[in-house]
Amino acid sequence: MQFTRKGLKAEGFAGFRLVRDLEAMRIPQGTGLFAIVAPDGFQPRFLPKSTAGVFKKKDPSLTAAALAAEWVDAAVVLYVGKAGPGSKGNRGLRRQIQEFVDFGQGKPPGHWDGRPIWQLSDAGSLAIAWKELPAEQLNEAEAVYHAAFVEEFGRLPFANLVQARTKARTKAGT
Numbered sequence: 001m002q003f004t005r006k007g008l009k010a011e012g013f014a015g016f017r018l019v020r021d022l023e024a025m026r027i028p029q030g031t032g033l034f035a036i037v038a039p040d041g042f043q044p045r046f047l048p049k050s051t052a053g054v055f056k057k058k059d060p061s062l063t064a065a066a067l068a069a070e071w072v073d074a075a076v077v078l079y080v081g082k083a084g085p086g087s088k089g090n091r092g093l094r095r096q097i098q099e100f101v102d103f104g105q106g107k108p109p110g111h112w113d114g115r116p117i118w119q120l121s122d123a124g125s126l127a128i129a130w131k132e133l134p135a136e137q138l139n140e141a142e143a144v145y146h147a148a149f150v151e152e153f154g155r156l157p158f159a160n161l162v163q164a165r166t167k168a169r170t171k172a173g174t
Contacts, residue, residue: 001148003077005129008035013129020124022101025093032132033141034097036117036159044058044158045121046070052118053108060115067119072153078126079114079159080145082138093130094155101128105131116159140166 001007005016013035015027046068050061062070083096104118117123133141142164149157158161 001145003075003149003152005021005037005076008077008129011131013131015129016127018124019101019104019126019128021026022097022128024094024098026129027097028132028151029092029094030132031083031085031091031135031138032093032130033082033145034093034128034130035077035137036114037127037129038076038078039125039127042125047121050115050118051106051123052062052103052115053106055108055112060118061113062116062119068118069082070116072158074156075091075153075157077149079157080142080149081160082142082164083130084138085135093132097130098130113161114159116161138147139164
């Protein structure tokens, strides 16, 4: 797996819509994975305070030192997340991505993970790509992408603060 735009496209990711131009109705409703992708030559500039919404009275902002420590030089993929069906079967990519973007605009979050994205001064220039997958494949697929990223870069993507693991891997102790 190559963690580039070309590599993501080869893996079946589509969309690549800029956050600032995102039209939710163009995002599929099915379940799948989504990735936040930086444009060519993107240089991070961290905001002192996140634009994201407060969750359970917790400020989503991280310190500049914490953000710098999470930054992965030379990585284009900044976040990989999943969009499952939800307990009522009415979630999926469209709703999850819209909540992710709404969170970055200060609304209450439906998506606390990935919050470092909203401390980048030009988050609107980032692209969102998605890949539809059946719900039963999501946990494994997310874990595989995270593990492959860690193998290539030695750490998780910038805004993934927790590595996805499958239940089988967790029980096996890996």
